Amino acid sequence: MRFILIALTFPVFLFSQIQPERLADFHVTQNRNEVKFQPVLPPLIQRAGAPPAFYDHYWEFGDGDFSFDETPAHVYPKEGIYEVYYLATGKYDNGKAPRSRKKRTSAPAPPRGAVAALNDVLPKKRASLGMKAVRNPRAEEEFVCILSYANQNPVTQSGKLFLFFNERSQTTSHFDFIESRSHYGEEEIAEPLASLGPPCPSGWAGLDIPTNLYELLLPDRFPEVALADLNHKYRRVKAWQFDGMEPGETRNLFISLQATESMVKDTQAIISISGLYISDDQRIVEQYDLELEIVSSHDPNYIAVSQRRMGFRRVHRKTLSYKVHFQNVGEGPASRVQITCTIPGGLSPESLQILDMQPHCPFCPEGETMQSCLDTTLSEDRIVFTFRNIYLPGTRQNGIADKDSTKGFIKYRLSPKRKIKKQHFSARADIIFDNNPPIHTNRAPTRFKPGLSLAPMFGRAVFPNGTGTDHWQAGFAVAPYKPHRLFWQGEVWAGQTAQTTTTDLFTNDTTWFRPIIDAAGHVIDARYDSTAIIDRVQTLQSTRYTLVPLQLRYNLSAFISIGAAGQLHVERRKVTTDETLNSSVRVFDLATGAPLAQYSNNYPSESYTSSDSKWYWQPSVFADVHLGSVRIGPAGGLRAVLPLKPAAQPWLLAFVYWKF
Secondary structure (H helix, E strand, O other): HHHHHHHHHHHHHHHHHOOOOOOOOEEEEOOOEEEEEEEOOOOOOEEEOOOOEEHHHHHHHEOOEEEOOOEEEEEEOEEEEEEEEEEEEEEEOOOOEOOOEEEEEEEOOOOOOOOOOOOOOOOOOOEEEEEEEEOOOOOOOEEEEEEEOOOOOOOOOEEEEEEEEEEEOOOOOOOOEEEEEEEOEEEEEEEEEOOOOOOOOOOOOOOOOOOOOHHOOOOOHHHHHHHEEEEEEEEEEEEEEEEEEHHHHEEEEEEEEEEOHHHHOOOOEEEEEEEEEEEOOOEEEHHHHHHHEOOOOOOOOEEOOOOOOOOOHHHHOEEEEEEEEEEOOOOOOOOOOOEEEEEEOOEEEEEEHHHHHHEOOOEEEOOOOOOOEEEEEEOOOOOEEEOOOOOOOOOOOOOOOOHHHHEEEEEEHHHHHHOOOOOOEEEEEEEEOOOOOEEEEEEEEEEEOOOOEEEEEEEEEOOOOOOOOOOOEEEEEOOOOOOOOOOEEEEEEEEEOOEEEEEEEEEEEEEEEEEEEEEEEEEEOOEEEEEEEEEEEEEEEEEEEEEEEEEEEEEEEOEEEEEEEEEEEEEEEEEEEEEEEEEEEEEEEOOOEOOHHHEEEOOOEEEEEEEEEEEEEEEEEEEEEEEEOOOOOOEEEEEEEEOOOOOOEEEEEEEEEEEE
C-alpha cells in the first residue's frame, strides 16, 4: 500500500519541482515624438512570510540609452527602427525569472532642437569608466552588465575596452559569454591580449611645445602591467575597439553573460568582474572592479560572504568579509535602519572592521545626536549596526524614480579566533526599518576545505604468543588537515623481519668393488669408497606490507583519538638456498687393504644457488587509540590487530607519528 501511495504522489511532487519557463513581453505605443513602453509580465509567486512581491524593470532602447523605470517614455535621437531589450526581475518571488525579451520598434523623429541626456553608470563626474549590474547573478540566469565609458579629455579618443570575468581563485567558472549590444560601432577584438601598439612618449620627450595638459598626461600604470595583473586574476576576457569619441562624449556598452549551473555551489559568495579602459595613445588606463553577490533568489535584503569555501591551513592569517544589503520597499521613507548580524562561533568579535557603508555617514558620538550617523553595538555572538537620522526613501513612495536611492549596505570584516575549530559555520542578519517587523535574511555559510595532511609513521609489531616474528615497520598516513571530530584516514605500512638462516650438512658414503688392471697387465681386486658432503644454507627473508584503505577515526579531544578499520596484510617470503658439494673417491687393494693412491681422486667443489618467493595475504580488523597532538603534530598510538583467518593469533602494533 505504501509503495502504491508513493508511486501515485511522486509525479505530483516532481511536477511541482519543475517550474515552467516564464516569459516577459511589452507593448509599445507612440505619443507624438515619444515612444512609451508597457511591460506584460506573468503573475508573481509570493514568498511566504516575505514583504509583497514586486518586479524590477530594465530597458535598453536600442540607441545606447537605458532606463530602470517600469513604464518609461523615450525620445529617440532620430527616426528609424530600433531593437529594444527588456529584462524583468521578481523580488520576493518564488518563480523563475522571466526570460529577457527583444523586439524591434519604429521611432518617430524627435522634436526640433531636442537633445536628450544619455543615462550612464559612471561612479563620478570625471570618471572615464563605470560598471553596473542590472541584477545579482543567479545560477542558470542571464546576467546583464552596463559598461559606461567617457572621454574626459580635450582630444578625440580611440581605444579598447576589456571585460575580465571568472576569477581563477574560484574552482569553477561562473559565467559564459552570450553577447554584447553596441550602438557606437564598437567591434569585438578576436585576440584581446594582443599587442597594444607603441607606447606614448614620456612627458616632454618627442613633443613640440604642448598645446594642452593632456599632452603631458601619463597613466598611473602601464597598460601591459594592468593587463597582466587582470589576466592573472581572471580566466576569461573579452575586448572591444572603439573609435572617434569626441571630448565630453559618454557611451554605453551592454553585455549579457549566462550564469552557469555550477554557480549554485557558491550561493551567497562575493565575486567580482573587472573592466579596463585603455586609450590607443596609452595615456588613459582606467580600471573598474564590480563586486557581485551570488544569490539564490532576487530578494533585496540579503547577506553575502567573501568566501564560501576556505582552507584551514594558516587560517589565522585569513579574514572573512560580510556584506548586508537592504532596501526600503515601503510607501514612505525610513529614518532608522537596524541590522543585527550573528557572529559565527569561530570568528572574533574584537576583530571587527567596518569596510564600507551606504548611506555613508560618520560613527555616532556618545549621547543623543540629531546628525546622521552609524551606531555599532558589539557582543560575543552578534553585531548590531544602526543607521540613525537618515533618509532612506521607499520604493513605493511617490516621486521616487531612482531605485538605487532606496538601497543601502554595510560591509565589515572579521578574523578567526586563535582556537577556531574546523567546523562549518554561517551568518545571517535581521533588518528592521523604523518600527516595522524584522526582515530575516538568508544564511551566508562558510565551509572549510578538507585539505591534506601527511604523517610519517614508525612502529614495532609485537606477537605476544610467539606466533610471529617481532619486527619494525615504517609507513605514512593520509588524512584531512586538522579535522575536528569525525574523519577518514588511509595508511600504508612496510616492514621486514630479521633474516632466518638454517645450515644443514649431508654426507653420502658409497662403496663398490671392481677389478683394476695395472700397467703390467696384472689384475687387482679393488674396493672403491665414494664420499659426497653437501653443505646447504637456507635464508628466509619476509617483507610485510599493510594497506589500510579507509579508516574511520574520531577525535575525542585535541589529545585523544580513537579509530577502527579493516586492513589487508600481504607478506612476501623469499627463500634463498646455497649448496656446496665436496666429493672424493678412495681406492683400496681388496687383498691387502693398502690404498691405491694412483687410482683415488678428490673432485673440485661445486656450488649452487637458488631462490623461491611466495606471497601470502591475510585480512584483519583493528581498533586503536592515539595520544598526543592528534590533529596536527606528534602523537603515538597502540593498535590491537585481529586476523580473520582461522588459527591466526592477534598481535599488537605500537607506533609514533607526526602529522604535518
